[in-house]
Amino acid sequence: MISLRSERRAAGAVIARNFSLIRRYLGWELVFAFYNAVNALTIGLIGLAEPGPGQGLRVLYLSIGALLWNFLSVLFFEVSNSVMWERWEGTIEYSFMAPVRRVTYLFGVCAYAVVYGLARTIVVLVAIALFFRVPLAQADLPGALVVLAASSVPFIGLGLFGAIMPMLSAERGAQATQVIQGVILLVSGIYYPISVLPHWLQPVSWLSPATYTLSAVRGAVLQGQSVASLLPTALGLLAAGAVLVPAGLYAFAVAERYALRTGKLKRNG
Amino acid sequence: MYAIECREVRKEFRPEGESPWKRRGAKVRALDGISFTVQDGECFGILGPNGSGKSTLIRLISTLLVPDEGDVLVFGHDVRSAPMQVRRLIHRVSVEASFFKKLSAQENLDYASGLYGLERGEARARAREILMRLGLPKEKVGAPLEEMSRGQQQKVAIARALLTSPTLLLLDEPTTGLDPRSRRDVQEFIEEVRAVHSASIVLSTHDMQEAERLCDRVAIIRGGRFIALDTPANLAVRFGNGEGLEAAFLNLTGEEPNLDEEEIDG
Ligand SMILES: Nc1ncnc2c1ncn2[C@@H]1O[C@H](COP(=O)(O)OP(=O)(O)OP(=O)(O)O)[C@@H](O)[C@H]1O
Numbered sequence: 001m002i003s004l005r006s007e008r009r010a011a012g013a014v015i016a017r018n019f020s021l022i023r024r025y026l027g028w029e030l031v032f033a034f035y036n037a038v039n040a041l042t043i044g045l046i047g048l049a050e051p052g053p054g055q056g057l058r059v060l061y062l063s064i065g066a067l068l069w070n071f072l073s074v075l076f077f078e079v080s081n082s083v084m085w086e087r088w089e090g091t092i093e094y095s096f097m098a099p100v101r102r103v104t105y106l107f108g109v110c111a112y113a114v115v116y117g118l119a120r121t122i123v124v125l126v127a128i129a130l131f132f133r134v135p136l137a138q139a140d141l142p143g144a145l146v147v148l149a150a151s152s153v154p155f156i157g158l159g160l161f162g163a164i165m166p167m168l169s170a171e172r173g174a175q176a177t178q179v180i181q182g183v184i185l186l187v188s189g190i191y192y193p194i195s196v197l198p199h200w201l202q203p204v205s206w207l208s209p210a211t212y213t214l215s216a217v218r219g220a221v222l223q224g225q226s227v228a229s230l231l232p233t234a235l236g237l238l239a240a241g242a243v244l245v246p247a248g249l250y251a252f253a254v255a256e257r258y259a260l261r262t263g264k265l266k267r268n269g
Numbered sequence: 270m271y272a273i274e275c276r277e278v279r280k281e282f283r284p285e286g287e288s289p290w291k292r293r294g295a296k297v298r299a300l301d302g303i304s305f306t307v308q309d310g311e312c313f314g315i316l317g318p319n320g321s322g323k324s325t326l327i328r329l330i331s332t333l334l335v336p337d338e339g340d341v342l343v344f345g346h347d348v349r350s351a352p353m354q355v356r357r358l359i360h361r362v363s364v365e366a367s368f369f370k371k372l373s374a375q376e377n378l379d380y381a382s383g384l385y386g387l388e389r390g391e392a393r394a395r396a397r398e399i400l401m402r403l404g405l406p407k408e409k410v411g412a413p414l415e416e417m418s419r420g421q422q423q424k425v426a427i428a429r430a431l432l433t434s435p436t437l438l439l440l441d442e443p444t445t446g447l448d449p450r451s452r453r454d455v456q457e458f459i460e461e462v463r464a465v466h467s468a469s470i471v472l473s474t475h476d477m478q479e480a481e482r483l484c485d486r487v488a489i490i491r492g493g494r495f496i497a498l499d500t501p502a503n504l505a506v507r508f509g510n511g512e513g514l515e516a517a518f519l520n521l522t523g524e525e526p527n528l529d530e531e532e533i534d535g
Pocket residue numbers: 262263264266269282283284285297298299317318319320321322323324325326
């Protein structure tokens with residue numbers, strides 16, 4: 001019998017452990033937050049390079065890209081990195097030997113990633129708000145938030161695919177996750193419309209959930225598109241998540257079985 | 270019911286560092302047809318040279334590896350088809366302490382007990398009790414693991430295992446690297462755990478005295494096979510000319526093991 005209480009306790013333990021780690025690596029956290037904020041500002045500043053009436057909107061366009069990429073990449077990285085880290089510390093054998101369903105464990109990982117990703121993004125948002133005078137009169141912020149929330153689901157799914165890599169090969173796994181992240185960054189139109197990409201690359205953009213997230217959030221903030229008109233995109237993102245999350249969980253289970261068969265979890269002893 | 274039942278267990282590995290797309294290297298045979306049973310409440314020792322398959326065997330029982338062939342049952346549950354049931358009954362201490370090194374003992378144990386669904390306050394009290402019993406200085410409980418000595422880390426690892434009151438405790442060289450006093454603390458504690466909680470124990474070790482002291486029976490493993498299995502006293506008589514377990518071990522694991530399979534029982 002699986003008791004709901006103990007499963008909840010287990011997921012909570014994963015989240016609490018990650019927050020404890022943040023406390024111990026606080027110096028790094030501050031450095032990351034600082035770098036993220038500065039990086040977003042430098043990108044926003046590109047919008048001011050050309051004089052003219054559209055400056056404010058250009059800054060906003062770029063800032064939205066920086067903010068969203070910040071959120072989605074942190075989400076993806078945290079989910080995929082969690083297994084990597086446990087492998088690195090050697091705790092993975094202990095976590096996987098515990099009588100807890102893998103879904104529960106991964107739920108803890110993902111819940112933490114969402115909360116942490118939001119916190120990191122809010123830091124950047126505050127920096128942008130203090131640094132630039134961006135025109136928000138037309139913006140439909142609730143619409144943007146709905147899309148953002150929906151987009152975290154497919155990104156968690158992608159993160160789960162990232163998380164299986166370290167189980168297949170310790171070092172190459174981490175390398176593969178970086179490459180996946182790089183491709184998403186390139187094709188999703190974070191700082192430019194995807195129409196500027198070479199033609200042969202554009203079909204890849206259609207596969208990235210980030211592409212739809214970006215264009216919908218820009219629609220909401222720059223053109224004030226209503227929640228109703230953004231709903232199809234939000235539902236589409238949720239539908240993509242409904243495929244990607246179970247597929248990611250399934251792939252994780254397959255990868256774990258492979259690791260148990262071939263001895264990939266172990267470090268030494 | 271047996272605590273452990275292993276039948277003709279085999280496990281091979283492809284050498285580490287070999288990538289999937291490179292030509293496949295020769296396989297390493299880590300376990301080559303191991304069969305034995307451990308009684309409920311028994312302390313079962315595994316002695317063997319480096320690389321003989323001790324840790325691999327313990328990982329198979331802990332559901333951290335899947336056997337290529339053969340069956341491993343823990344209290345009747347198959348590690349392959351019912352890993353969750355097995356996981357509820359076991360815990361393991363490995364030779365590597367394996368913790369989040371920046372986190373304190375307390376934080377690491379909070380995480381571990383949470384994964385097992387234990388109530389936090391109770392688990393903390395119990396952890397403290399075990400750590401005190403093992404002689405870990407009180408002020409160390411809140412310090413990052415990386416600031417602890419190996420022996421101290423090992424004590425935390427033992428606390429992590431015992432926190433969940435396992436019915437079967439798998440100890441992979443739990444006292445390697447401990448000073449004589451710490452080693453005795455741990456050994457006494459293992460005896461106490463056996464007496465109080467009537468746990469079954471599998472213990473791999475390179476310490477002959479430890480095996481003699483703690484184990485009801487000892488298996489000697491070499492090249493992934495059990496080459497002898499008996500009580501420590503009998504092993505000493507049968508293979509050590511009565512000069513103790515160490516003599517038996519050296520004779521059995523020497524270059525020329527002039528032994529037949531018939532000499533193995535258990
Ligand atoms: N995950 C793994 N991947 C590849 N090879 C492995 C793996 N685990 C064990 N082996 C190999 O299997 C053999 C048995 O190793 P094992 O760790 O079980 O030995 P051991 O008896 O515990 O040794 P030690 O006394 O040094 O701890 C060794 O040749 C080892 O290199």
